[in-house]
Amino acid sequence: xxxxxxxxxxxxxxxxxxxLVYNLARLALEQxxxxxxxxxxxxxxxxxxxxxxxxxxTHDPHPMLLAAADTIIFSYxxxxxAMVSGQRKFGTPPSxxxxxxxxxxxxxxxxxxxxxxxFEDFASDPTAAAAEVLKTLDxxxxxxxxxxxxxxxxxxxxxAIGHDPVTLLHGGHRTGTGAGAWRRVLPKGLxxxxxxxxxxxxxxxxxxx
Numbered sequence: 206x207x208x209x210x211x212x213x214x215x216x217x218x219x220x221x222x223x224x225l226v227y228n229l230a231r232l233a234l235e236q237x238x239x240x241x242x243x244x245x246x247x248x249x250x251x252x253x254x255x256x257x258x259x260x261x262x263t264h265d266p267h268p269m270l271l272a273a274a275d276t277i278i279f280s281y282x283x284x285x286x287a288m289v290s291g292q293r294k295f296g297t298p299p300s301x302x303x304x305x306x307x308x309x310x311x312x313x314x315x316x317x318x319x320x321x322x323x324f325e326d327f328a329s330d331p332t333a334a335a336a337e338v339l340k341t342l343d344x345x346x347x348x349x350x351x352x353x354x355x356x357x358x359x360x361x362x363x364x365a366i367g368h369d370p371v372t373l374l375h376g377g378h379r380t381g382t383g384a385g386a387w388r389r390v391l392p393k394g395l396x397x398x399x400x401x402x403x404x405x406x407x408x409x410x411x412x413x414x
Contacts, residue, residue, distance in 0.1 A: 209256065209257060209258060209259055210257050210258050211239075211276070212258075212274050212275050213234075213259065213260045213261070213274070213275065213276045214261050214262075215227040215230055215260070215263075215278045216262075216264070216266055216277055216278070216318070217262075217279060217314075217322075218264065218280070218282055218287060218307045218311065218314075219264055219287055219291055219307075220282060220286075220288075220290040220294070221282035221287060222322070222324050222327045223262060223264070223280045224262065225331075226322060226327070227373060228355055228372055228373075228374075229334070229352075230260055230278065231244055231372075232351055233338065233344045233346060234258070234342070237344055240258065241256045241257035241258060242257075242260065243256035243258070243260070244371060245260075245262070246261070246373050247266060250270075264310070265310060276319050276341065277318045277319050277320075278318065278319065278322065279314040279315060279317070279318035279320070280321075280323070280324060280327070281307075281310070281321070281322075281323060282307075282323070282324035282325070283324075283325070283384070283387070283410075284303070284307030284308065284399075284403075285304065285396070286385070286386050286387050287307060287324075288304065288307075288387070289382050289387050289391065290382035290386075291303075292390075299391055299395060301399060301402065304399050304403060305403070319341055320337055320341040322337065322338075323411075328384075331352045331355075332348050335348035336348040339351065356369075356372045400414050
């Protein structure tokens, strides 16, 4: 990416609408006619040609990618609900270690971000989130039209079979996990362990115990 005009990074904790945020940025860049645009998941970046402009999605970016980024959009979610969603979609078992990782990502991502999007706010008002993305990227477009152009991600219960190379969506990407689902799904012992270790942080982030 040396010599690139612009490197935009959409960095999000897993299951925080980071793929939809990526697609909002992708649509804005494509519709604005951004030249020589490379679109990629960080793990696939080595497979892509060099470009003039980059949009890259990641969950845990390499330091070199962070150093190259001109604009960072960071998204996050209550890690307990995110773990429920991750288990439903990918079969990843919830754990205290995983919750710690979510908190660590926030600790690293929030201070570096040019824009921060909270999943719960995105879910309740995607048009407002799109407007913030457009403002951050300095594009004058209708945010409602941008949201309307987002690719569909249906609620399904089926295994992940890889992602689409353009949208980065998996089959059945959306799981329909609402806020507070963790109370019904996570084991009580795990809930208690997370509250004991991360309770102060969760409350600081605006999430109830």
